[in-house]
Amino acid sequence: MKETTLRSSHSSKDLYDRNYYFGVTSGYPPEGYAAAHPDWTAWLSLIQTLRPQGRLLDIGCAFGYLPSEARNRGYQAFGCDVSSYALRQEPVFRPFLFQTNAHQLPLPSGSFDVVTLFDVLEHLSDPVSCLTEAVRLLRPEGILVGATPDPLFFSRKEETHFYERPPSFWIDRLSRFGMEVRFRFSVEPYNFQFLAARRGSQITDKLRIFQHDYFSEEPDITGNMDDLVLLPRHGWGELKNGTREMVANPATFYLLNPTPEPRRLTLRLNIVVSPHFSTLRIRFNSYVVKDLHLFSEKQVYEVDIDNLLVPPGGHHLFFELFPGGPKVYVGRTEAMDLPATREELCLGLPFDLYQRYQLALEILKILKPKSVLDVGGVIGDRDGHLAVPADFFGQVEETSAI
Numbered sequence: 001m002k003e004t005t006l007r008s009s010h011s012s013k014d015l016y017d018r019n020y021y022f023g024v025t026s027g028y029p030p031e032g033y034a035a036a037h038p039d040w041t042a043w044l045s046l047i048q049t050l051r052p053q054g055r056l057l058d059i060g061c062a063f064g065y066l067p068s069e070a071r072n073r074g075y076q077a078f079g080c081d082v083s084s085y086a087l088r089q090e091p092v093f094r095p096f097l098f099q100t101n102a103h104q105l106p107l108p109s110g111s112f113d114v115v116t117l118f119d120v121l122e123h124l125s126d127p128v129s130c131l132t133e134a135v136r137l138l139r140p141e142g143i144l145v146g147a148t149p150d151p152l153f154f155s156r157k158e159e160t161h162f163y164e165r166p167p168s169f170w171i172d173r174l175s176r177f178g179m180e181v182r183f184r185f186s187v188e189p190y191n192f193q194f195l196a197a198r199r200g201s202q203i204t205d206k207l208r209i210f211q212h213d214y215f216s217e218e219p220d221i222t223g224n225m226d227d228l229v230l231l232p233r234h235g236w237g238e239l240k241n242g243t244r245e246m247v248a249n250p251a252t253f254y255l256l257n258p259t260p261e262p263r264r265l266t267l268r269l270n271i272v273v274s275p276h277f278s279t280l281r282i283r284f285n286s287y288v289v290k291d292l293h294l295f296s297e298k299q300v301y302e303v304d305i306d307n308l309l310v311p312p313g314g315h316h317l318f319f320e321l322f323p324g325g326p327k328v329y330v331g332r333t334e335a336m337d338l339p340a341t342r343e344e345l346c347l348g349l350p351f352d353l354y355q356r357y358q359l360a361l362e363i364l365k366i367l368k369p370k371s372v373l374d375v376g377g378v379i380g381d382r383d384g385h386l387a388v389p390a391d392f393f394g395q396v397e398e399t400s401a402i
Contacts, residue, residue, distance in 0.1 A: 015160050016083035021062075027156055033062060034089065038118070040066045043145065044073055046195075046215050047114055050143055050206050054113030057137060059102050059130070060120035062086045064093035071096065075114070080105070103129035105137065112137045117146030121170070122161045128173055135177045141203050144179065144196040153190035153234075167192045168256060168314035175258065182207040185254065189234035213238065220244070223334040228263050228310060229256040230335050235319075243272070243331030246319055253317040255284075257310045262391070264340040267305040269333050275299065276326035283318040284308055285384030294326060309345050310337070311391065315384045342391045349386055353379050357392040364393060 020026045021033040029036050044066075047056070053074055058066045061079025063086055070077035079097045081087055087097050100106060103126050115134045121127040134144055151164035167183060170192070174181050179196040186193055195210045197203045209215045212232045220239060221230050235251025236244040257263050271280070275296040282290040282305070289305055321328065346354060357379070364372065372393060380386040 017085045020083075020160070021086065021089075025159060027158060033086075037063065037065050040069050042215075043116075043118075044069055046210070047143070047145060048073060049209065049215065050203060051113045051141075054139075055111065056114040056116070057107070057112045058116045058118070059105075059134065060118065060123070061097060063089045064097045065090075066116065066118070067096055068093050102127075103133065105133045107137055109136050110139050113139055113142045115142065115144050117144065117148075119147060119149075121146070121148040122158075122164050125162050127163050131173055131177065135174075135179065138198070140198060141201050142197065143203060144174075145194070147191060147193040149190045150185075150192045151190075153188075166314055167254070168258070170194065171256065171258060180204040180207065182210040184210060184212050184231065185233045186213055189252070211239075212236070218242075221333050221335055223336050225335050225337050227257065227259050228265055228335070228337040229258070230254070230265075230267075230317075230333075233316070236330075241331075243329045246321075246328040246330065249324060250283075250318040250320040252319070255310060255315045255317055257312050257315070260312055260390075262312070262340040262342060262345040263310045264338045265305070265308040265310050266336045266338075267303075267308065267333070268335075269303040269305075270331050271301045271303055272329040272331070273299055273301070274327040278325045279322045280328060281318075281320045281322060283316075283320065284310075285315055285380060285386065287386070309340050309348055311345060311385060311387050313385060313388075345387055345391055349379065353386070357387075357389070361392045 015025070021028060023030050023032075047070075054076070056067065056070050056075045056077040058070075058077070058079040061067055061081050062083070064079045067077035067079040068090075077096065079093075080100050081097070082099065082101050084099055087094065087099055102120060102124055115137055117130070117134060121130065124130055138144060148170065149161075149164060150166055152166055154164065171181050171183065171194070174194070174196050178199050180199045181194055181196045183192060183194040185191055195207055197207060208219070209217055211218070212220060220232055231254055232244065233252040233254040235246060235248030237247045238244070255265070271292070273280075273294050276294060277296060278294045280292040280294060281288060282292070282303070289308060290303060292301060292303060294301075319328070319330070346357070372389065374389045379388065
């Protein structure tokens with residue numbers, strides 16, 4: 001929450017002065033940022049595993065704690081921020097900090113081994129330009145590390161958050177820049193964290209250590225997933241012997257389809273429960289895909305979910321207990337995905353949604369417009385979308401959705 005290119009009449013001095021860093025106009029606590037800034041130990045340990053040495057730039061560095069700690073580990077580290085107030089707070093750091101905005105960095109291309117973007121993108125009116133600059137500054141085997149809140153789970157209102165977007169947006173943009181992306185949700189369900197490197201570089205194989213709440217090559221999910229990405233998001237305890245306890249109701253998995261076409265998911269889960277009568281419901285967005293009735297006489301269940309059609313974009317698998325009661329553990333999750341067609345996806349929609357869009361499609365075939373504006377163009381509800389207009393209409397040029 002540190003840097004911005006402003007789109008309002010306010011100056012950066014107005015927004016990122018003392019009030020911001022002492023919680024008057026931000027989510028920081030009253031004791032101030034210096035007393036409550038992040039502990040960068042785990043992140044720097046990850047970075048050091050991937051890039052043991054080199055040049056590091058922290059974009060939106062605030063008081064400069066991250067580049068300072070990186071220097072203590074042997075990096076040639078620098079930090080930049082738009083706030084002159086922030087850059088004055090730790091005079092000992094000042095020689096390696098400089099003031100600039102994030103969308104046009106006065107630095108040569110390919111000059112850094114590591115670029116970090118922690119809680120910056122949501123503060124920018126043009127974050128894609130910032131990503132362009134960050135990628136430009138990376139050396140061929142460099143890594144990009146960052147975090148930004150997902151607005152679907154971030155309920156606090158921040159007046160300096162100009163550009164909150166869901167994870168699928170950032171992953172898509174980074175992919176367009178030729179980046180291989182690994183991501184996770186950690187500590188808070190809204191805390192989307194990403195790790196990226198240039199596609200085809202040798203370092204991309206090492207990105208797999210970026211797991212839900214730890215750094216290891218041992219994944220939560222096994223199986224043959226060609227395109228879909230499935231990972232824990234919220235409500236799961238620590239991974240122990242390949243198993244996670246459900247510690248919130250509901251708990252969620254995040255399911256990403258990064259392709260423009262629907263995919264077909266097959267999922268097998270091993271579920272262990274304590275003796276109790278209850279029902280475990282598994283939902284894909286708002287669709288109920290399985291009601292597992294739990295009995296006190298049985299503690300181990302093999303659950304198969306076949307032919308789940310997954311539209312493009314980000315989705316959720318919800319695990320809910322009715323009425324509650326037992327302890328639930330999920331382990332040995334195997335997943336496989338295959339291609340699917342838009343026609344199959346559309347035929348699986350509720351009848352009223354299908355009828356509405358099929359009728360619109362027939363009208364479009366007659367009128368043959370050059371472009372389509374669909375107001376409310378995400379078919380689904382607050383839990384996630386089930387389809388988009390292009391699933392019916394195809395990729396009509398300049399199709400928009402509001």
